[in-house]
Amino acid sequence: MAFYVSKSRRIFSGLNPKMGFLGTINPGSWSSYFTHNHASLSKYLRYPTTKSCKQPTLFTPHRFKSVRPDNQLDSMHSDNDAQVLNFPGGMVKFTSDLKFMSEFQEERIHCYRVLDDCGQPVSDEFVQIDEETAMKMYKYMVTLQTMDTIFYEAQRQGRISFYVTAIGEEAINIASAAALHMDDLVFPQYREAGVLLWRGFTLQEFANQCFGNKYDNGKGRQMPIHYGSNKHNYFTVASTVATQVPHAVGAAYSLKMDRRDACTITYFGDGGSSTGDFHAALNFAAVMEAPVIFFCRNNGWAISTPVMDQFRSDGIVVRGQAYGVRSIRVDGNDALAVYNAVRVARKMAISECRPILIEVTP
Numbered sequence: 001m002a003f004y005v006s007k008s009r010r011i012f013s014g015l016n017p018k019m020g021f022l023g024t025i026n027p028g029s030w031s032s033y034f035t036h037n038h039a040s041l042s043k044y045l046r047y048p049t050t051k052s053c054k055q056p057t058l059f060t061p062h063r064f065k066s067v068r069p070d071n072q073l074d075s076m077h078s079d080n081d082a083q084v085l086n087f088p089g090g091m092v093k094f095t096s097d098l099k100f101m102s103e104f105q106e107e108r109i110h111c112y113r114v115l116d117d118c119g120q121p122v123s124d125e126f127v128q129i130d131e132e133t134a135m136k137m138y139k140y141m142v143t144l145q146t147m148d149t150i151f152y153e154a155q156r157q158g159r160i161s162f163y164v165t166a167i168g169e170e171a172i173n174i175a176s177a178a179a180l181h182m183d184d185l186v187f188p189q190y191r192e193a194g195v196l197l198w199r200g201f202t203l204q205e206f207a208n209q210c211f212g213n214k215y216d217n218g219k220g221r222q223m224p225i226h227y228g229s230n231k232h233n234y235f236t237v238a239s240t241v242a243t244q245v246p247h248a249v250g251a252a253y254s255l256k257m258d259r260r261d262a263c264t265i266t267y268f269g270d271g272g273s274s275t276g277d278f279h280a281a282l283n284f285a286a287v288m289e290a291p292v293i294f295f296c297r298n299n300g301w302a303i304s305t306p307v308m309d310q311f312r313s314d315g316i317v318v319r320g321q322a323y324g325v326r327s328i329r330v331d332g333n334d335a336l337a338v339y340n341a342v343r344v345a346r347k348m349a350i351s352e353c354r355p356i357l358i359e360v361t362p
């Protein structure tokens with residue numbers, strides 16, 4: 001038995017670097033962690049150690065040692081505060097108000113933009129892009145729309161069996177792609193051909209895939225518009241709605257374990273946000289602190305199902321906070337706003353090892 005335990009301990013420590021979420025086996029660490037880190041606050045704490053506090057198990061996660069909960073506690077605490085409770089997941093204050101949280105906020109979440117309806121800047125607090133990049137973005141937006149028009153007509157004429165356009169979502173496609181690096185892995189839905197176009201997939205390659213000819217990367221085994229390219233770090237389009245979202249979280253976690261200077265981004269629609277995969281993925285990413293950008297294109301419809309028949313929340317953006325994911329709502333017709341939001345999201349995702357949720361509307 002002693003031999004077995006010492007052997008498994010060796011195996012366990014060998015696995016540890018790759019399995020960062022598995023923590024140390026030290027039952028005393030939980031309470032000593034709080035007293036050590038909050039010595040000055042310990043007089044205010046009520047330790048529900050006798051019955052409600054879960055004692056650590058063999059697989060106590062490392063993330064309980066994250067500094068994030070400490071910062072949260074410090075910011076909410078002042079010397080005048082009454083007793084605080086060590087509630088599962090963090091500290092909470094007591095209240096004697098019997099008050100249910102409202103199902104909505106006083107005001108809907110604002111939409112970030114930097115250009116007004118006439119294209120004039122409304123602020124100077126955003127990163128300007130150089131003229132060359134601006135021209136390239138414009139060129140690719142026009143190219144995307146032209147390609148869509150031609151392939152859409154080919155589909156209507158019966159030359160290809162299926163097609164989906166990004167009409168109205170050109171800025172969403174191109175500006176988000178421009179803010180990413182080539183090492184970032186893309187997990188697309190089906191309305192983001194512009195991201196692949198930006199990365200260098202040629203018009204001929206798009207045609208090869210749509211027509212399923214022998215030059216197609218997938219050798220014609222997929223439906224049209226299911227593009228994928230290893231070379232461009234673009235995973236094959238997942239039209240089974242939102243299945244790509246948890247995949248992106250797993251891949252992001254892998255990038256983090258390998259300490260790569262890259263993140264993943266996954267695109268999905270409002271319809272995708274109405275699936276279980278979306279919720280599982282957000283929670284998974286928050287808990288595992290995975291560098292992933294959830295990019296939701298809320299165009300108001302999942303085919304013929306309007307958002308009013310999908311959810312009652314203030315769009316998708318508010319769901320981030322419920323899962324502990326930083327979020328923003330952005331005007332998808334403002335290419336500079338999309339560019340800035342994705343650029344900052346990427347930086348935060350990688351440097352702080354955290355998921356970010358962006359909701360855009362065309």
Ligand SMILES: Cc1ncc(C[n+]2csc(CCOP(=O)(O)OP(=O)(O)O)c2C)c(N)n1
Binds near residue numbers: 239269273302
């Ligand atoms: C799991 C699954 N259920 C249903 C469908 C059928 N379907 C294809 S697209 C779509 C709507 C997706 O809407 P949204 O995510 O908002 O994307 P949009 O087309 O608006 O960009 C549905 C339900 C599917 N492809 N996969």
Ligand SMILES: [Mg+2]
Binds near residue numbers: 269300
């Ligand atoms: Mg939609």
